[in-house]
Amino acid sequence: MKLDVRGEMCPYPAMKAKEALAKLKTGALTVLTDHAPALSTVPWEGAKAGYDAEIVEAGRGEWRITLTRHEGVLDRAAALEKISAQLRDLGHG
Amino acid sequence: MAHALPASFGRNSRFVSVGIPLIVALAIATYAFGRAGASIIVWWGVGLALGVILQRSRFCFAGAFRDLFLLRDGRLLRAAITGLLIATPGFTLLMARLVPDPSFGDLPSGAHILPVGLHLVVGGILFGIGMVVAGGCVSGTLFRIGEGYVGSLVALGGILAGLSLAAHSWNWWWQVHIGAMQALWFPRLIGYGWSIVLVIGVLALLYLAVLWWETRDAPDFPPMSSRPGAPAITFGEHLTAIQRRFLRQAWPYVVGGIALAILNIMSFTYDHALGVTGELSAWAERITGLFGMGAGTLIGTDQFDGCNLTLGDEGLLTATLALDLGLIVGSFGAAQASGEFRIRVPRHRSRYVQAIGGGVLMGYGAGIAIGCTIGAFFSAVPSLAVSGWVFAAALAVGAWIGTIVIRRLP
Numbered sequence: 452m453k454l455d456v457r458g459e460m461c462p463y464p465a466m467k468a469k470e471a472l473a474k475l476k477t478g479a480l481t482v483l484t485d486h487a488p489a490l491s492t493v494p495w496e497g498a499k500a501g502y503d504a505e506i507v508e509a510g511r512g513e514w515r516i517t518l519t520r521h522e523g524v525l526d527r528a529a530a531l532e533k534i535s536a537q538l539r540d541l542g543h544g
Numbered sequence: 545m546a547h548a549l550p551a552s553f554g555r556n557s558r559f560v561s562v563g564i565p566l567i568v569a570l571a572i573a574t575y576a577f578g579r580a581g582a583s584i585i586v587w588w589g590v591g592l593a594l595g596v597i598l599q600r601s602r603f604c605f606a607g608a609f610r611d612l613f614l615l616r617d618g619r620l621l622r623a624a625i626t627g628l629l630i631a632t633p634g635f636t637l638l639m640a641r642l643v644p645d646p647s648f649g650d651l652p653s654g655a656h657i658l659p660v661g662l663h664l665v666v667g668g669i670l671f672g673i674g675m676v677v678a679g680g681c682v683s684g685t686l687f688r689i690g691e692g693y694v695g696s697l698v699a700l701g702g703i704l705a706g707l708s709l710a711a712h713s714w715n716w717w718w719q720v721h722i723g724a725m726q727a728l729w730f731p732r733l734i735g736y737g738w739s740i741v742l743v744i745g746v747l748a749l750l751y752l753a754v755l756w757w758e759t760r761d762a763p764d765f766p767p768m769s770s771r772p773g774a775p776a777i778t779f780g781e782h783l784t785a786i787q788r789r790f791l792r793q794a795w796p797y798v799v800g801g802i803a804l805a806i807l808n809i810m811s812f813t814y815d816h817a818l819g820v821t822g823e824l825s826a827w828a829e830r831i832t833g834l835f836g837m838g839a840g841t842l843i844g845t846d847q848f849d850g851c852n853l854t855l856g857d858e859g860l861l862t863a864t865l866a867l868d869l870g871l872i873v874g875s876f877g878a879a880q881a882s883g884e885f886r887i888r889v890p891r892h893r894s895r896y897v898q899a900i901g902g903g904v905l906m907g908y909g910a911g912i913a914i915g916c917t918i919g920a921f922f923s924a925v926p927s928l929a930v931s932g933w934v935f936a937a938a939l940a941v942g943a944w945i946g947t948i949v950i951r952r953l954p
Contacts, residue, residue, distance in 0.1 A: 458891040460679040460688070460695065461607055462614055462950070469615070487884045488602040491794065496615060512886035539793055 452478060457485045457513065464489035469496045472518065479519040485512055490541070494518070494534045501525045506537045514541075562880045570873070580861045583815065587863040590811055591870020594818070597807065598687040598871070599878035600790075601800020605917035606675035606684055609943035614950075616761075618754035619797050624922070625751045627801030627808075629744060631926035634809035635817070636740050639731070639928070646731035654816030655927035656850045658914050661725035663717055664934045667913025668920075670905045672942015675917070677949055678702065678902025679895075682916040683820050685903070686868060690875030695890045695899045700824075702903015707821070707828040709904070710911020711839035711853050717912050718843045727848055728930035739928045747925075791881040808923060817927060819851035819919030820871065821910045823864035826856030828907070851919035853911050894954055909942075 454471050456464045464484045471480050480502075482493050494504035497518040503525070509515040521530070570592075577588045597603065601623075608620035635655065642652040651657050658664070675681040678699045680688055685703065688696035730739035776785040795803075808818045832838045838855070845852040879885035890896060910916045913935055915924070921939065924932030 458888055459895075460693065460890075461604065462610060462679075465611075465615055466950075485886060485888055487794065487882075488604065488607075491602065492611075492615070492617070495617065512884050541793070 453481045453483070455483045456489070457483055459484070460486055461488050461492065465492035465496050468493045468516075468518070469500070472497065472500045472502065475520075479517050482516040482518070483509065484514055484516065487512070487514075490514060490516070490538060494537075495531075498525065498527060498530045498534065503530060504534055504537070506534070506541065508541060566877055566880065570877075573869075573873070577861075577866050584861065584863050584866045586814055588866035588870045590807065590814075590818075591867040592874035592877075593807055593870075594683075594804075594867070595687055595690055595871040595874020595876070596878045597795075597800055597803045598683060599691060599875040599884075600882070601795040601797055601803070603797065603800035603804065604680060604684050605922070606679070606681045606943070609672060609940055610676045610947055612754065612757070613944050614947045616758055618758040622751055622754050623797035623801035625747055625754070625801075626798050627805035627922070628925050629747050629751075629805075630802055631805035631808050631922075632743050632747070632928070633740065634805070635812060635926035636736060636928060638809070638812055640736050643731075646729065646736060649732070651727060651729060651849075652927075654812055654849055655929070656817050656819065656915065656919060656924040656932070657727045657729050657927050657929040658848055658850050658920065658924060658931035659722050659725035660728045660930050660934055661721055663722050663725075663912045663914075664920070664931055665938045667909040667911070668935045668938025669909070669942040669945070671909030671913060671916065672939040672944075673946040673949065674706075674902040674905030674907075674909060674942075676902070676943050676946025677898050678906060679898070682824070682906060682910060683871065683918050686820065686871045687875035690872040690877075691879040692885050692887045694888060695895055698896055699899040699903040699906075702900040703824060703907040703910075704828040704831065704903075705900075706904040706907020706909070707825040707853065707911050708832045708837075708839070708907075710908045711825060711829060711842060711855075714839065714845075714853055714911065715841065715843050722912075723844055730928040730930065736928075743925065743928060791878070792883070794882075804922065805926075808926065812923075816849060817919075817923035819915055819923060820864075820868055821851040821916045821919055822854055823862070823868045824907075825851075825853045825911065826858075826862075826864070829854070829856040848914070850924075851910070851915035853914075892954065898950075898953065913938075 452471060452475055454467060456467055464486055468482050490506060493516050494506060497504045501521055502518040503521050505517040507515050574585065574588065578585045604620060608624045611617040612621055639652040639655055643650050680696060682703060685696045685699045689700065776782040811818050829838050842853050842855060913920050920935045921932055
């Protein structure tokens with residue numbers, strides 16, 4: 452499933468992602484956003500619901516966040532560590 | 545090693561296309577403000593720092609109150625509380641120097657100690673609803689304008705309209721209510737020692753309460769950490785690491801909260817605590833004045849320090865203009881440096897309505913409550929003012945109502 456929230460500010464990216472995850476039965480949710488603060492809220496909401504997050508830069512000031520349901524029980528500490536590592540790597544440019 | 549300078553300082557980088565023109569423009573503006581007076585240049589610098597801190601740490605006071613209710617996410621609010629925990633002892637030391645005997649009746653000049661009354665409750669609730677509906681408080685709106693958000697520019701229009709409405713009703717508020725209300729100051733009531741114990745104690749308890757609320761359904765959820773990246777060894781690698789940490793990666797919220805607290809202590813040391821709405825009210829008066837719709841008079845606003853409504857008749861080039869302009873420019877520069885600047889236009893028409901409607905509520909609320917999330921809250925609590933707590937409680941109620949409103953909107 453795809454969720455395009457470009458043009459939206461907080462809290463909409465995280466709010467809509469949370470709603471979409473609640474409706475999502477199978478597969479992954481891809482969130483396209485141009486709101487930088489969403490990078491620290493959307494993956495966080497995903498982790499709360501048991502999803503792994505993959506964050507990539509999709510253009511200047513634009514990012515794609517893919518939330519995939521974690522097989523088994525999500526190790527939340529490891530998931531958050533992975534999110535912050537990705538956010539750190541985004542800063543390498 | 546061929547790792548002398550970070551790639552982003554290279555010949556074809558944004559540093560050359562945007563950074564150098566920006567630095568030149570900053571130098572010219574700084575020279576112009578410098579000619580207008582030493583204090584104006586200080587506030588220009590404070591504004592730039594404020595914009596950089598808010599943009600880099602994505603520090604959003606609206607989010608601090610809102611996300612606690614909407615997403616059960618208290619990270620921003622805890623960062624704000626951390627900032628208050630640092631600003632409070634700093635402010636107290638300065639105030640103890642300005643007014644050694646608080647029982648005497650004098651209030652320290654430059655601290656934000658406001659009359660306590662219903663206007664704070666009404667203003668705080670309206671402000672809280674407005675900031676959630678519009679998607680940012682007043683400082684948030686200003687720094688998002690610097691980041692390229694068109695919706696925030698529309699919200700600023702709403703804020704100006706709201707401030708104008710507040711200026712028109714100010715004299716009524718003053719005569720019926722505010723004029724008779726006392727500026728309650730904890731040190732006058734219980735002395736400095738007990739005041740600081742009380743305020744720090746309540747802040748610490750609030751911090752724990754927020755943390756408890758956040759983790760109630762997820763007891764093993766640790767806070768997001770940011771481990772340092774690869775180790776830097778050479779001078780060039782260290783430069784790269786500093787530049788990445790400072791300019792490219794978002795700062796953790798708590799770093800933003802601490803930086804804001806330090807900036808606020810510095811501002812108060814120089815002259816007065818931070819606040820951003822006073823200047824906007826001056827512009828609201830100037831603009832409505834062009835159409836003969838200005839408020840004309842504002843009774844009693846000279847009786848306290850804070851983000852008072854003003855008539856804007858003290859000339860254009862003021863310290864508060866330097867501060868607000870600096871905020872926008874600082875945010876613009878930081879957004880450019882981090883690659884986050886982009887003109888963003890809302891795709892839903894309803895967001896424009898929200899920006900204007902929320903802006904009007906915020907402007908009116910800030911007008912009668914004498915400040916926004918910064919002036920009447922973030923600067924008032926460390927001033928050991930009772931008003932800061934009343935306004936904060938009203939803000940929380942307003943933000944909660946705001947989350948109900950936006951849940952029903954598309």
